[in-house]
Amino acid sequence: MKLLSIALGLSLVSFACAQDGVKEAPPARGTGTQKVDMNEKIFDPKRDTAKDIADAVTKAGKENKHILLDVGGNWCIWCHRLDMLFKSDKDVASLLKKYVVVKVNFSPDNENKAVLANYPAITTGYPHLFVLDKTGKVIQDQDTGLLESGDHHDPAKVIEFLKKWK
DSSP: OHHHHHHHHHHHHHHHHHHHTEEEEOOOTTOOOEEEETTSOOSOTTSOHHHHHHHHHHHHHHHTOEEEEEEEOTTOHHHHHHHHHHHHOHHHHHHHTTEEEEEEEOBTTBOOHHHHTTSOOOOSOSSEEEEEOTTSOEEEEEEGGGGEETTEEOHHHHHHHHHHHO
16 A cells, blocks of 8 residues: 555656656756756747758758757657757757757657658657768767666767767
């Protein structure tokens, strides 16, 4: 009975957290605990992703950069955690400037099936990263689970990844 009470209590806490849209995220290096706002719209299901990628290829060609496709959805806590790391870790944010970054929405509102059909199938979950060369050719298909450590994305692993493919 005690185990049932504990399980029920944990379920209620999880439900309450989901209702307010704010969840704990692991801290970025050198920061305190951060909250992930699940109501923040980091992906836009209404964007014309094919045009965004075409524009990125044009820009990457002019600037001699690679393209980073960040595939995920607003529903995904890991997507929010990675986005927070991208914004809050100065070393990660600095490395991202070496790329042309395109957010690719994947949600019930827009799965971007036609666009994603041009890339290797995502079988490991979200977020998922693709690195494209300046012509739009895939040079890395990245399961972000490999960039995690426990309950967060490991800044050192993300930095290593970004340095390797820039």
